[in-house]
Amino acid sequence: MSELSHRFSGTNFTPFWPETVAEKPDFPALMGSVECDLAIIGAGFTGLWSALKARERYPNARIVVLEARRLANAASGRSGGFAAPSISHGVVNALTRWPDEAEKLVRLGRKNLNEMEADIQAYGMDAEFERTGKVNVARTPWEAEGLRAMQAGYARFGIKTDILSPSELAARFNSPRYPAGLYEENYAYVNPAKLVHGLAQSCLSRGGMLYENSKVTGIRKSGAGLRLNLATGEVHARQAIMATNADLPILRRLRSTIIPVYDYSIMTEPLTDAQLAAIGWQDRHGVADFGNQFHYSRKTADNRILWGGYDAIYHFGSKRDAELLHRNETYARLEQNFLDTFPSLSDVHFSHAWGGIIDTSARLTFFTGTAYGGRLAYALGFTGQGVTATRFAAISMLDQLAGLKTRHTELRMICKWPAPFPPEPFRSLAVRWAQADLAREDRTGHRSLFLRLTDKLGVGFGS
Ligand SMILES: Cc1cc2nc3c(=O)[nH]c(=O)nc-3n(C[C@H](O)[C@H](O)[C@H](O)COP(=O)(O)OP(=O)(O)OC[C@H]3O[C@@H](n4cnc5c(N)ncnc54)[C@H](O)[C@@H]3O)c2cc1C
Numbered sequence: 001m002s003e004l005s006h007r008f009s010g011t012n013f014t015p016f017w018p019e020t021v022a023e024k025p026d027f028p029a030l031m032g033s034v035e036c037d038l039a040i041i042g043a044g045f046t047g048l049w050s051a052l053k054a055r056e057r058y059p060n061a062r063i064v065v066l067e068a069r070r071l072a073n074a075a076s077g078r079s080g081g082f083a084a085p086s087i088s089h090g091v092v093n094a095l096t097r098w099p100d101e102a103e104k105l106v107r108l109g110r111k112n113l114n115e116m117e118a119d120i121q122a123y124g125m126d127a128e129f130e131r132t133g134k135v136n137v138a139r140t141p142w143e144a145e146g147l148r149a150m151q152a153g154y155a156r157f158g159i160k161t162d163i164l165s166p167s168e169l170a171a172r173f174n175s176p177r178y179p180a181g182l183y184e185e186n187y188a189y190v191n192p193a194k195l196v197h198g199l200a201q202s203c204l205s206r207g208g209m210l211y212e213n214s215k216v217t218g219i220r221k222s223g224a225g226l227r228l229n230l231a232t233g234e235v236h237a238r239q240a241i242m243a244t245n246a247d248l249p250i251l252r253r254l255r256s257t258i259i260p261v262y263d264y265s266i267m268t269e270p271l272t273d274a275q276l277a278a279i280g281w282q283d284r285h286g287v288a289d290f291g292n293q294f295h296y297s298r299k300t301a302d303n304r305i306l307w308g309g310y311d312a313i314y315h316f317g318s319k320r321d322a323e324l325l326h327r328n329e330t331y332a333r334l335e336q337n338f339l340d341t342f343p344s345l346s347d348v349h350f351s352h353a354w355g356g357i358i359d360t361s362a363r364l365t366f367f368t369g370t371a372y373g374g375r376l377a378y379a380l381g382f383t384g385q386g387v388t389a390t391r392f393a394a395i396s397m398l399d400q401l402a403g404l405k406t407r408h409t410e411l412r413m414i415c416k417w418p419a420p421f422p423p424e425p426f427r428s429l430a431v432r433w434a435q436a437d438l439a440r441e442d443r444t445g446h447r448s449l450f451l452r453l454t455d456k457l458g459v460g461f462g463s
Pocket of ligand 1 (some may be wrong): 041046047067070072078080084215216244245246247264265355357358385387388390
């Protein structure tokens with residue numbers, strides 16, 4: 001591992017967000033045999049929204065959530081907390097992959113964010129939800145052109161965005177690295193760990209049951225329902241939801257639909273008003289850069305800056321390993337890019353640094369489906385935009401389990417699986433090839449033949 005600079009002396013190499021949660025109760029591990037109407041495997045956003053929405057539909061149902069680790073320990077508690085008004089990994093992705101369905105996807109994505117905000121308020125969750133907008137920034141002339149194309153894509157659906165003049169951009173985000181910007185008003189943020197705990201509390205206070213350190217190791221049909229095996233017990237459920245995200249899917253047939261991609265963040269100590277004024281970042285909007293290798297950045301409630309993204313690391317064999325959640329090489333690259341972006345902040349220290357695993361699908365969006373004769377529903381493939389889409393996916397899965405045909409289940413984006421990733425060693429080769437070409441496109445503005453071919457096939461690589 002490479003050495004880190006003095007800015008990382010005293011850094012906590014753990015996610016920041018869980019530290020902000022005042023009460024983190026320990027939940028028991030499941031012991032023995034339990035019966036329920038609905039068992040939910042995984043207690044991230046997907047699993048917990050599923051539990052809460054199931055509770056709203058079926059107030060008397062026995063709902064059990066089984067979490068392999070602790071709450072907020074996986075992607076949901078490690079995310080940037082960008083809450084997109086989108087279920088399709090953005091407007092441009094919807095237009096590119098589902099042109100006939102794009103209008104519906106865009107409309108449903110915006111509605112989902114509104115409903116999520118309403119749920120957070122109705123349940124009294126302290127998730128630090130704030131709809132403070134996003135500045136998309138560009139480094140090069142071709143990225144600035146991309147911002148204009150993005151604006152045109154939004155305009156097709158009546159969504160207003162503003163290309164920022166140099167002085168308007170400097171008033172929001174003053175960086176020598178990014179000469180161009182586009183502001184979108186309808187973008188929100190949450191404290192992701194607080195949202196996880198808020199969802200869990202909302203479920204529990206309405207009679208749901210939650211077990212931590214309770215990994216489901218196998219599923220099989222049993223009578224009219226399902227039997228879920230755990231090391232310390234078993235659950236007999238009428239129906240189940242699999243919400244296990246980037247972990248190796250329990251259902252073998254799903255294993256090639258996603259790959260685990262590691263994404264990392266660093267976070268500054270709280271900045272002073274003078275430091276924020278120096279970088280022109282007094283408002284509370286987030287920032288994302290337009291490149292293929294992009295950063296995302298936002299403020300916390302106490303004015304730290306989260307700076308994440310850029311590297312998206314895939315390991316041969318789809319390796320999933322807790323040790324890979326730290327990568328000094330990436331922390332150092334994030335630091336360098338941070339300093340290039342904010343030269344006036346060269347004296348900051350980073351209070352936290354951490355990584356997380358993204359369940360990348362070859363079209364960057366989730367899909368849902370059922371197994372075991374409709375007794376189990378699953379949703380996965382959220383890639384790097386699951387903070388809001390997971391809520392939509394939860395409702396889709398409940399509709400599917402109920403055998404309903406709704407606007408949640410009829411979408412082609414949802415029903416059709418993404419193209420599978422090839423087996424190794426082709427998988428690693430394809431990812432490396434795509435990454436090299438995406439980086440070259442960032443440098444030169446030219447899209448390679450290989451990327452144009454994958455575009456035509458409707459597949460891609462991203463985070
Ligand atoms: C570093 C990072 C930054 C991100 N930033 C953003 C962002 O800013 N905005 C955005 O929209 N998205 C972001 N994402 C993506 C987003 O976090 C995810 O899409 C979302 O959290 C997925 O939620 P989930 O519940 O499906 O998965 P998870 O939160 O991963 O939850 C799945 C849970 O299932 C459990 N589990 C797995 N297998 C089993 C089993 N066999 N038995 C029991 N439990 C099991 C796991 O322990 C885990 O807790 C980011 C992701 C990462 C990694």
